[in-house]
Amino acid sequence: MQKFVLRCEPLTEENFSPFGYIVRDFAYVAPKLVIGEVVRNRMRVRRVKEVEWVSAHYDGEQIIFPCEPVPTIFVVAPPSERPSLKNFRAFLSEGEIGICLALGVWHTPPIPVDREHALYENAQGSQWHDHTFEFHLPSELNAILCVEYLRTENLSD
Numbered sequence: 081m082q083k084f085v086l087r088c089e090p091l092t093e094e095n096f097s098p099f100g101y102i103v104r105d106f107a108y109v110a111p112k113l114v115i116g117e118v119v120r121n122r123m124r125v126r127r128v129k130e131v132e133w134v135s136a137h138y139d140g141e142q143i144i145f146p147c148e149p150v151p152t153i154f155v156v157a158p159p160s161e162r163p164s165l166k167n168f169r170a171f172l173s174e175g176e177i178g179i180c181l182a183l184g185v186w187h188t189p190p191i192p193v194d195r196e197h198a199l200y201e202n203a204q205g206s207q208w209h210d211h212t213f214e215f216h217l218p219s220e221l222n223a224i225l226c227v228e229y230l231r232t233e234n235l236s237d
Contacts, residue, residue: 145178
C-alpha cells in the first residue's frame, strides 16, 4: 500500500480559498445549503497520523470550529468525482479559528495536534447523510494519507 505524505502549511485565507473560507466566530456564521436546514452540533474527534477515509458533502457547506483553542490540521482536496492523492493538502491552524468547507470539497475530520481527542462545533445541512460520498483510500486507490505534523509556533491566520 502506498503512503502519500502531506506536509502541513499554515491555514491562511489565501491558502485555503480554493476549499472554502476561514471562520473566526462560529456564532455568527451559517453554511449555505442546497437542501435542508442548518443543524448545529458538536463532534469529538481523535488524533490520527494516517487517513483512510475521506468524504464530500453535496447538500451544502460545512463549518468546523474548535470548542477550545487546540492546534488543528484540516486535510482537504478540491471537488471532483474521485479524489486524487496529489490534490490533497493539509492546513495547520494554531487553534483559534475554524473553516467553512465549500460544496463538494473532499475532507477528513479535523485532526487535533496536541491532544488525543478534541471537541469541535459543527454546522451543516440536516440532510447531509443522504448527500455525502465517502471514499475509502486503501480499497479504491491502494493508498493512505500520512500527515506530517509541524510545530505551531510562528503560524499566522
